[in-house]
Amino acid sequence: MNWAEIKKTARERFGPACRVCPVCDGRACAGEMPGMGGVGSGASFMSNVAALARYRLNLRTLHDNDTPDTRLTLFGHALEIPILVAPVAGTAPNMNNAVSEEDLADALMGGAVAAGSLGMAGDGPSPKFAEIGLATLARYEGRGCFISKPRHAEDILRLLHQAEDAGAWAVGVDIDAAGIINMVRAGQYVGPKPVSAWRDIIARLGRPFILKGIMTPDEAEMALDTGAAAIVVSNHGGRILDHTPGTADVLPSIAARVKGKITILADGGVRSGYDVLKMLALGADAVMVGRPMAIAAVGGGKEAVAALLAQYADQLRSAMILTGCGSLADVNARILWRDGA
Numbered sequence: 489m490n491w492a493e494i495k496k497t498a499r500e501r502f503g504p505a506c507r508v509c510p511v512c513d514g515r516a517c518a519g520e521m522p523g524m525g526g527v528g529s530g531a532s533f534m535s536n537v538a539a540l541a542r543y544r545l546n547l548r549t550l551h552d553n554d555t556p557d558t559r560l561t562l563f564g565h566a567l568e569i570p571i572l573v574a575p576v577a578g579t580a581p582n583m584n585n586a587v588s589e590e591d592l593a594d595a596l597m598g599g600a601v602a603a604g605s606l607g608m609a610g611d612g613p614s615p616k617f618a619e620i621g622l623a624t625l626a627r628y629e630g631r632g633c634f635i636s637k638p639r640h641a642e643d644i645l646r647l648l649h650q651a652e653d654a655g656a657w658a659v660g661v662d663i664d665a666a667g668i669i670n671m672v673r674a675g676q677y678v679g680p681k682p683v684s685a686w687r688d689i690i691a692r693l694g695r696p697f698i699l700k701g702i703m704t705p706d707e708a709e710m711a712l713d714t715g716a717a718a719i720v721v722s723n724h725g726g727r728i729l730d731h732t733p734g735t736a737d738v739l740p741s742i743a744a745r746v747k748g749k750i751t752i753l754a755d756g757g758v759r760s761g762y763d764v765l766k767m768l769a770l771g772a773d774a775v776m777v778g779r780p781m782a783i784a785a786v787g788g789g790k791e792a793v794a795a796l797l798a799q800y801a802d803q804l805r806s807a808m809i810l811t812g813c814g815s816l817a818d819v820n821a822r823i824l825w826r827d828g829a
């Protein structure tokens with residue numbers, strides 16, 4: 489892969505919507521939401537990147553783990569790598585129409601499938617986004633997830649039943665989008681719901697359910713009572729509430745409460761296989777990546793998304809060898825060094 493060429497193409501296609509910075513850290517695009525940035529001051533997006541950067545990895549080589557195993561079982565399916573493609577939708581509002589919505593969705597899910605991973609289709613202010621996401625999911629024989637916005641219960645169920653018909657491995661809702669600005673501006677209802685409402689919704693579904701957007705240990709514990717199969721520790725890439733902590737900062741306290749009781753996914757600011765390893769060590773079972781995958785999709789289609797996942801996977805394998813981890817089960821906080829600790 490010629491990354492310089494892919495980035496150049498992405499930059500040209502995005503125009504002002506994304507500068508394709510050397511490090512995607514939320515500085516240049518602060519406040520550009522709709523757009524690719526973080527909401528308000530951009531602090532939540534920047535906190536995600538900064539939180540991961542505060543952790544370092546302890547180098548250990550006096551062991552015999554020379555072929556690390558990155559495989560895992562997620563939602564009852566075997567995956568080659570614990571690195572998933574997060575739902576990223578809306579090329580018109582967010583990406584200056586850099587590519588068509590169909591091409592973006594196809595590149596993200598197709599790239600994930602090609603890399604032995606899992607993609608997620610998203611929902612947005614235009615019904616077109618969900619339609620395209622669901623069609624993409626069907627084209628890849630359901631090898632992915634569909635994440636609805638936190639709409640009225642009947643609308644969530646309609647979309648998630650369609651995702652189930654498309655064969656989705658899991659379905660979910662980005663509950664953190666309860667006040668997301670682009671839905672509000674488009675006059676689309678989104679709102680919060682209590683545990684009892686989620687319990688009723690989840691009971692009417694036949695696939696594992698994901699609650700995306702948990703940022704506190706108490707809500708992680710409440711998620712256990714909804715019947716959800718997984719939570720995503722996420723602040724939506726810093727796009728919904730200004731001034732949240734970074735996800736890597738809150739992940740350990742959440743894992744301390746619910747690890748082993750519910751699948752823990754995490755995203756926000758993951759920019760390499762080293763960051764993936766840090767998130768796993770902090771308590772995630774698998775990690776999701778948003779903007780870097782969208783940039784790869786815009787600059788080089790599904791081949792570039794698959795290649796970026798392969799690059800992160802290579803970095804993860806190398807880092808597992810150099811921190812003494814033979815399998816994902818060996819990854820824990822002993823491999824981490826925290827600045828100032």
Ligand SMILES: Cc1cc2nc3c(=O)[nH]c(=O)nc-3n(C[C@H](O)[C@H](O)[C@H](O)COP(=O)(O)O)c2cc1C
Binds near residue numbers: 576611780
């Ligand atoms: C342009 C854009 C569109 C997004 N669309 C969705 C969406 O439709 N549904 C959703 O659950 N999350 C959406 N997200 C959030 C991502 O799934 C993910 O949580 C976030 O991007 C992770 O942070 P990262 O971009 O720093 O990796 C979107 C993010 C971006 C940047």
